[in-house]
Amino acid sequence: MAKKPSIPKGTRDFSPAEMVRRNYIFDTIKGVFCKYGYMPLETPAMENLDTLLGKYGDEGDKLLFKILNSGDYLKKADETLLANKDSNRLTGQISEKGLRYDLTVPFARFVVQHQGELTFPFKRYQIQPVWRADRPQKGRYREFFQCDVDVVGSNSLLNEVELIQIVDEVFRKLGIRVVIKLNNRKVLAGIAEIIGEATRLTDITVAIDKLEKIGLEKVNAELAQKGLSAEAIDKLQPILSLSGSNSQKLEQLKEILAGSETGQKGIDEISEVLDVLKELNLATDVELDLTLARGLNYYTGAIFEVKALDVEIGSITGGGRYDDLTGIFGLKDVSGVGISFGADRIYDVMNQLDLYPPEVTSATQLMFVNFGAVEARYCLRLAGELRQKGLRVEVFPDNAKLKKQMNYAHKKNIGFVALVGEEEMNKGIVTLKDMNSGEQRSVKPEEIAEIIR
Amino acid sequence: MAKKPSIPKGTRDFSPAEMVRRNYIFDTIKGVFCKYGYMPLETPAMENLDTLLGKYGDEGDKLLFKILNSGDYLKKADETLLANKDSNRLTGQISEKGLRYDLTVPFARFVVQHQGELTFPFKRYQIQPVWRADRPQKGRYREFFQCDVDVVGSNSLLNEVELIQIVDEVFRKLGIRVVIKLNNRKVLAGIAEIIGEATRLTDITVAIDKLEKIGLEKVNAELAQKGLSAEAIDKLQPILSLSGSNSQKLEQLKEILAGSETGQKGIDEISEVLDVLKELNLATDVELDLTLARGLNYYTGAIFEVKALDVEIGSITGGGRYDDLTGIFGLKDVSGVGISFGADRIYDVMNQLDLYPPEVTSATQLMFVNFGAVEARYCLRLAGELRQKGLRVEVFPDNAKLKKQMNYAHKKNIGFVALVGEEEMNKGIVTLKDMNSGEQRSVKPEEIAEIIR
Numbered sequence: 085m086a087k088k089p090s091i092p093k094g095t096r097d098f099s100p101a102e103m104v105r106r107n108y109i110f111d112t113i114k115g116v117f118c119k120y121g122y123m124p125l126e127t128p129a130m131e132n133l134d135t136l137l138g139k140y141g142d143e144g145d146k147l148l149f150k151i152l153n154s155g156d157y158l159k160k161a162d163e164t165l166l167a168n169k170d171s172n173r174l175t176g177q178i179s180e181k182g183l184r185y186d187l188t189v190p191f192a193r194f195v196v197q198h199q200g201e202l203t204f205p206f207k208r209y210q211i212q213p214v215w216r217a218d219r220p221q222k223g224r225y226r227e228f229f230q231c232d233v234d235v236v237g238s239n240s241l242l243n244e245v246e247l248i249q250i251v252d253e254v255f256r257k258l259g260i261r262v263v264i265k266l267n268n269r270k271v272l273a274g275i276a277e278i279i280g281e282a283t284r285l286t287d288i289t290v291a292i293d294k295l296e297k298i299g300l301e302k303v304n305a306e307l308a309q310k311g312l313s314a315e316a317i318d319k320l321q322p323i324l325s326l327s328g329s330n331s332q333k334l335e336q337l338k339e340i341l342a343g344s345e346t347g348q349k350g351i352d353e354i355s356e357v358l359d360v361l362k363e364l365n366l367a368t369d370v371e372l373d374l375t376l377a378r379g380l381n382y383y384t385g386a387i388f389e390v391k392a393l394d395v396e397i398g399s400i401t402g403g404g405r406y407d408d409l410t411g412i413f414g415l416k417d418v419s420g421v422g423i424s425f426g427a428d429r430i431y432d433v434m435n436q437l438d439l440y441p442p443e444v445t446s447a448t449q450l451m452f453v454n455f456g457a458v459e460a461r462y463c464l465r466l467a468g469e470l471r472q473k474g475l476r477v478e479v480f481p482d483n484a485k486l487k488k489q490m491n492y493a494h495k496k497n498i499g500f501v502a503l504v505g506e507e508e509m510n511k512g513i514v515t516l517k518d519m520n521s522g523e524q525r526s527v528k529p530e531e532i533a534e535i536i537r
Numbered sequence: 538m539a540k541k542p543s544i545p546k547g548t549r550d551f552s553p554a555e556m557v558r559r560n561y562i563f564d565t566i567k568g569v570f571c572k573y574g575y576m577p578l579e580t581p582a583m584e585n586l587d588t589l590l591g592k593y594g595d596e597g598d599k600l601l602f603k604i605l606n607s608g609d610y611l612k613k614a615d616e617t618l619l620a621n622k623d624s625n626r627l628t629g630q631i632s633e634k635g636l637r638y639d640l641t642v643p644f645a646r647f648v649v650q651h652q653g654e655l656t657f658p659f660k661r662y663q664i665q666p667v668w669r670a671d672r673p674q675k676g677r678y679r680e681f682f683q684c685d686v687d688v689v690g691s692n693s694l695l696n697e698v699e700l701i702q703i704v705d706e707v708f709r710k711l712g713i714r715v716v717i718k719l720n721n722r723k724v725l726a727g728i729a730e731i732i733g734e735a736t737r738l739t740d741i742t743v744a745i746d747k748l749e750k751i752g753l754e755k756v757n758a759e760l761a762q763k764g765l766s767a768e769a770i771d772k773l774q775p776i777l778s779l780s781g782s783n784s785q786k787l788e789q790l791k792e793i794l795a796g797s798e799t800g801q802k803g804i805d806e807i808s809e810v811l812d813v814l815k816e817l818n819l820a821t822d823v824e825l826d827l828t829l830a831r832g833l834n835y836y837t838g839a840i841f842e843v844k845a846l847d848v849e850i851g852s853i854t855g856g857g858r859y860d861d862l863t864g865i866f867g868l869k870d871v872s873g874v875g876i877s878f879g880a881d882r883i884y885d886v887m888n889q890l891d892l893y894p895p896e897v898t899s900a901t902q903l904m905f906v907n908f909g910a911v912e913a914r915y916c917l918r919l920a921g922e923l924r925q926k927g928l929r930v931e932v933f934p935d936n937a938k939l940k941k942q943m944n945y946a947h948k949k950n951i952g953f954v955a956l957v958g959e960e961e962m963n964k965g966i967v968t969l970k971d972m973n974s975g976e977q978r979s980v981k982p983e984e985i986a987e988i989i990r
Contacts, residue, residue, distance in 0.1 A: 089646045089866045092583050092634050097647055099654070100576030100661060107577065119924045121901040121931035121949075123553030124560065128680050129582060129636075129666065130545050130602075149583075152603040152632055154670040158622040166619040169611040179605055181545050183582075193542045194550055201552070203948040205934060208553060213582060217607040227581050240934035242913060249921070360914055364921055413542045448574040460695060461813055468702070468817055471572045478574035481658060481693035495656040496574075 094218070094226030100447070108444045109258065109430055110211055113231055116253045117209040120246055122233050125208040127190040130181045137182075139189045139412060147216045150179040183215040187232045187424075188409070195236055196413035204237030211427070225428065234422030236409060241353060244386045244405065245360045247423045251390055251401060252368040254425065259439040261393040262400070263369050267376035268354050269383050269404070271337065274347015275374075278340065279319040281312055288312070289377035292324065296375060300324055323374065330358055330372045353385060382406045388423060392433050400429045447476060449536050450500045451493045454480040463504050466514070466529050473533045493519060500536055547671070547679030553900070561897045562711065562883055563664055566684060569706045570662040573699055575686050578661040580643040583634045590635075592642045592865060600669045603632040636668040640685045641862070641875075648689060649866035657690030664880070676885065687875030689862060694806060697839045697858065698813045700876045704843055704854060705821040707878065712892040714846040715853070716822050720829035721807050722836050722857070724790065727800015728827075731793065732772040734765055741765070742830035745777065749828060753777060776827065783811055783825045806838060835859045841876060845886050853882045900929060902989050903953045904946045907933040916957050919967070919982050926986045946972060953989055
């Protein structure tokens with residue numbers, strides 16, 4: 085095999101240097117989740133296709149990676165479908181499993197399947213890869229990580245508050261300056277109701293969503309084109325041009341939505357969340373944003389989105405409240421609220437802004453140079469003692485040229501190198517070289533740990 | 538959908554309680570790897586089928602999970618194959634990706650693909666799931682985790698020594714008593730050579746491997762049946778009945794294998810490894826075991842296997858030296874040595890022997906009971922302060938019945954519950970209940986962290 089091997093397009097290897105950075109991000113996030121009582125969950129990469137199909141729309145169904153059945157998979161396949169090369173309809177006959185497309189559906193499936201064993205409210209986080217047969221492009225992969233945190237089985241708005249606290253703490257810890265945008269599906273529904281177009285919620289929000297990008301005029305044109313009456317568009321104007329602080333916006337909304345019970349409920353929910361947050365000293369601004377309309381297919385209450393302030397990258401985290409997550413699997417009335425951290429985008433932001441603390445880039449703290457069999461054995465003992473003190477230590481395995489060994493230490497970002505030849509062994513000392521300063525000095529073995537720390 | 542959802546056979550959900558235990562195992566293992574300078578690597582779940590096929594034998598090829606191509610996958614498929622329902626030959630036309638079957642082949646692929654960027658010796662560990670379309674049975678899954686640690690690009694036997702140190706330290710940390718069995722492919726080759734059956738290495742080792750199970754007589758019968766000459770079997774007897782300490786066995790072997798250069802080389806390698814280990818104070822016995830013949834298709838030097846002493850479970854860790862890992866991808870002469878920790882079996886052993894430290898079973902340390910909106914807000918502030926001190930704290934989100942809240946804390950193994958009603962708020966105190974002892978007392982908020990720790 086002469087051809088250099090490769091990996092499927094849209095997938096990635098994560099080298100040690102990348103892994104260390106990614107682990108830093110994941111560990112930071114996990115650490116915060118734990119502090120709020122969320123527990124880890126993992127589900128299998130493969131789910132039955134009947135669990136996955138029909139949950140992500142027709143487009144989503146096409147983007148599922150399907151697993152070919154094992155063995156003689158064509159045996160029971162329909163001859164006519166084969167003869168007609170009907171890929172679409174054959175799939176169900178030769179494949180019964182697919183790779184998970186997100187973590188939400190597997191989570192819902194898990195909750196329903198294990199409902200008898202769970203204690204509610206059930207607070208879990210899940211950090212695993214998902215797969216989508218999307219066209220790969222910059223920043224979009226066919227295998228990527230999702231990092232979800234959800235609580236199901238509680239209607240309390242304190243859960244929304246808690247998730248916002250978590251977002252605040254995660255990004256504060258990572259050093260990424262963000263703004264948290266907050267909206268509520270009930271407010272959007274109230275707006276549609278008030279302007280007399282209750283059934284056109286999606287059209288309205290899709291248009292509103294573009295406000296920042298294309299401007300008010302074009303949004304109005306789009307709404308008209310979608311068939312909204314001039315009167316409805318007219319009524320929408322004060323909402324589209326809402327401005328001021330959160331409480332100013334809420335005041336105006338309250339008046340505008342006076343005639344909608346749903347709308348009032350949404351305003352109350354937003355107000356309560358913002359009110360409780362006020363006392364909790366967040367470092368992050370939380371901003372009411374009516375143009376936020378993500379996930380309208382399933383969100384029923386709060387909608388969240390997080391944007392990085394110092395990088396142009398779109399949303400890096402988002403989520404919301406869904407009143408019927410598990411209904412698709414036959415378990416009614418389990419309300420939940422959750423947030424998904426966009427691991428890959430967060431990784432990109434961290435890299436662009438170079439936000440990693442210095443200790444994240446290095447791994448091994450000390451390497452013993454190998455000057456031959458006798459010296460190496462001596463160093464193995466010293467290395468063992470230092471590891472017992474908690475240090476990360478290597479002994480170079482081969483008696484290679486010093487230059488090669490030093491180059492290895494340099495490339496691997498090892499902080500200190502220990503040189504122990506015959507002379508050092510006789511004197512019971514170690515020549516310790518600081519790889520950053522280049523400084524070299526003779527020390528006693530028992531002094532090493534302290535110097536390196 | 539009335540039917541309760543399920544997952545594909547041979548796959549598993551890992552509940553929070555299971556995840557916490559598994560993470561404890563993985564974190565322990567990773568911690569040891571890091572202390573020896575091994576760095577994390579991750580490769581994609583999907584590999585191109587031409588990377589995977591032909592690497593695991595015909596049986597392995599069948600056990601690969603293949604991904605159905607996206608879109609109109611039948612378009613270019615051969616009509617005749619479809620008409621003949623030739624599943625076998627159609628596969629290559631409708632599938633070009635498969636799920637990884639182990640971590641070794643993806644690692645070899647990675648090393649070849651990125652050889653220019655790597656610094657050798659390259660020390661990496663990799664902990665990821667792998668997938669095999671095996672018949673599921675007790676303890677055998679279709680999705681399971683491998684946990685591999687390898688160093689490539691160094692011939693030094695110090696690598697073998699280091700891996701044995703790692704095994705020793707991992708199992709010492711986990712509290713599993715084990716024995717490490719050591720063999721060497723060159724010794725086995727020497728034996729085959731000496732008895733005049735150099736080409737029959739596999740037959741001989743397969744038979745030897747059964748010694749413990751079926752006894753000497755049946756092994757001899759099997760060898761005869763396989764066509765080994767009576768003379769060869771005769772010459773094999775002193776080897777099969779080798780006994781005593783490692784050095785006694787090595788002494789005898791040295792004589793028996795005097796005529797085989799390869800055999801001598803193998804003995805020298807084993808001797809050196811054992812000799813260096815002697816000075817390193819392992820807690821684990823390392824035992825020369827000629828019946829150990831795993832992975833003969835690829836191992837060229839040392840062969841390792843680890844057995845738990847207190848549970849009947851077979852090998853829980855194994856590995857060896859391979860002189861040509863990357864040859865299959867066109868990069869010659871890259872020698873490596875590695876060990877794979879059997880994560881699922883280790884998990885089973887840990888569970889059977891109940892070896893988890895107490896802090897592993899619990900997550901949240903303190904839960905505030907929710908007595909209503911005003912009290913909850915007050916508790917949110919206290920919870921925030923305690924989290925800043927590093928504690929894992931929950932505030933129950935709903936103003937539910939006390940019994941339900943206490944039950945939640947109990948089920949979740951939460952150590953302490955804080956009750957803060959109107960009276961406590963007025964007095965600036967917290968009623969703290971130790972969920973283990975049932976003891977309840979009034980404390981100041983600033984005392985809580987210390988009490989819980």
